[in-house]
Amino acid sequence: MQGNENSDIKKFIANGQNNLAEGHVEGAFENFHQVVSLSMQIYGPVSIEISHSLRRLASLHAKFMEFLQAIEMHTKSIVLAERILGADHPEIAESY
Secondary structure, rough: HHHHHHHHHHHHHHHHHHHHHOOHHHHHHHHHHHHHHHHHHHHOOOOOOHHHHHHHHHHHHOOOOHHHHHHHHHHHHHHHHHHEEEEOOHHHHHHO
């Protein structure tokens, strides 16, 4: 069953990217929020997948100059990634 849910996540990511390319911002946000929601169901609240999903949302908020939301999502992403991977992991350095 997890394989099917992973497929759903990939579809939501692709749909969100397509929405962005077509200028449908609300659709992109909706799809990326679905990615976070499904990832929580599949992996639980403490997983690198959630961190990556939050980072996607942060980038989207920043792109549309919603900087407070972007900072909030990015900070959550980094804190979660540090907790999972450790502060010395290369992915953490790339996040800053």
